[in-house]
C-alpha cells in the first residue's frame with residue numbers, strides 16, 4: 570500500500586490527507602501544532618468545512634490515517650504548510666523551508682515530494698531542490714519533485730478536491746509521471762502536466778485574475794460615487810454585453826489566497842504594475858467604507874455600530890486577511906464603539922458578542938460578510954434594540970425591503986447615496 574506523509578493539517582492538508590486515506594492510501598498526517606494533533610486524535614477537527622469531520626473520523630477509525638507531530642518514512646511527501654505575506658509583501662517561506670528540511674532524515678530512494686503550498690515562481694527549483702539535495706540523493710533521478718498547486722474553494726473543498734482539474738508541475742518528466750500516478754487515484758478532473766515554475770505562475774495567475782477584476786469593480790464603485798451614479802446598475806448594464814463580465818464591488822479582498830498571491834508575482838517582476846495597483850486599490854476599500862460610515866454617523870454623538878460578519882467571505886470561519894479587521898481597526902481609531910456579531914467566529918482579535926449585545930444601542934448595522942444566517946435576522950426585533958435604524962450592506966445580500974419595512978434607512982455599497 571502506498572504510504573503518504575502529509576505535512577500541515579490545515580484547510581488544505583487535512584482534506585488532502587483524509588481523502589487519500591478514504592481512497593485506501595496509508596496516510597500519516599503531520600502538524601507541528603500539538604493542539605491540532607490532540608484535537609484530531611480525539612476525533613474532533615479544528616476547522617469548519619462541510620463534510621470534513623465525517624471523512625477525517627472515518628479515515629482515523631479505519632486505521633488508514635494516523636496523526637503525528639513529526640514526519641515518518643513514506644513513499645510520497647505532500648507539503649501543505651502556510652505561505653503568508655511578510656510585512657514587506659514578500660512571501661514568508663520559512664514554513665515551507667522547515668517542512669522540507671524536516672523530511673530529510675526520512676527520505677528514501679524513489680520517494681516523491683509534492684509541494685502543494687502556493688509559492689512565488691521558481692521556489693520549487695531554487696529553494697526546494699537545494700534543500701532536498703542535502704539528502705545525498707540526485708533530485709529528479711532518485712527523488713522526484715513536483716509543484717501541484719491547490720485550487721479548492723473553502724466551503725466546498727471536499728467536492729472540488731476530487732472534481733477540479735489539477736496542475737502537476739514536475740522538475741522533470743519522471744517527477745510529473747510519478748505525481749500523475751498518485752493523483753489519478755483520487756482526482757476525477759483532468760491532470761494538466763507542465764513544469765514546476767509554470768505551475769507556480771499559473772496558480773498565482775488564477776487568483777491574480779480575480780483580484781484584478783475585483784479591483785476594476787471597486788474602481789467603478791469609487792468613480793460612481795464621484796459622478797453620483799449607481800455602480801451596481803452600471804455593472805449590471807455593462808454585463809448585458811455578451812463579452813463583458815464585471816465583478817461586484819465589496820469592502821475589500823481577503824482570505825489567504827486572493828489578497829496574498831498577487832504579491833508573490835510582484836516580488837519577482839518589476840513589470841507586474843497592474844497587479845500591484847490592483848492590490849493597492851482593493852487594500853484601500855476598507856478605508857473607503859469607513860469614510861462612508863463616518864458620513865452616515867456625522868450627526869450622532871458617541872456612535873456605536875454593529876458589524877455583521879468579520880470573515881473574508883460568507884459561510885466560512887476564515888478571518889485571515891479579512892478586510893473587516895481593517896475596517897474595525899479604523900472605526901475604533903475614529904472612536905466609534907463597535908459591537909461585533911459573527912456566528913462563525915469565536916477567536917478574533919476583537920471581542921465577538923452575542924446577537925443582543927452587538928445590537929443594543931447601536932446606530933448603524935454594517936454588514937461586511939454575507940453569511941446566510943443574516944438573511945433570517947429579525948429586522949423588527951433588532952431594530953427595537955437599536956438607537957438609530959440604519960443599515961449599510963456592503964455585500965448587497967440582504968432583503969432590503971424587509972429592513973425598510975422595519976423602519977431602517979438602507980445604504981448599499983456602490984449604490985451611491987440613494988436609499989435602495
Ligand SMILES: NC(=O)c1ccc[n+]([C@@H]2O[C@H](COP(=O)([O-])OP(=O)(O)OC[C@H]3O[C@@H](n4cnc5c(N)ncnc54)[C@H](O)[C@@H]3O)[C@@H](O)[C@H]2O)c1
Nearest residue numbers: 577578579580581600601602649650651652668686687719
Ligand atoms: N486555504 C485555502 O483555501 C487554500 C487554497 C489554495 C491554496 N492554499 C495554500 O495552501 C497552503 C496551506 O494553506 P492552509 O490554508 O491549509 O494553511 P493552514 O494555516 O490552514 O494550515 C497549515 C498547517 O501547517 C502547519 N505547519 C506549519 N509548519 C509546519 C511544518 N513544518 N510541518 C508540519 N506542519 C506545519 C500549521 O500548524 C497549520 O496547521 C498555503 O500555501 C496556501 O496559500 C490554500
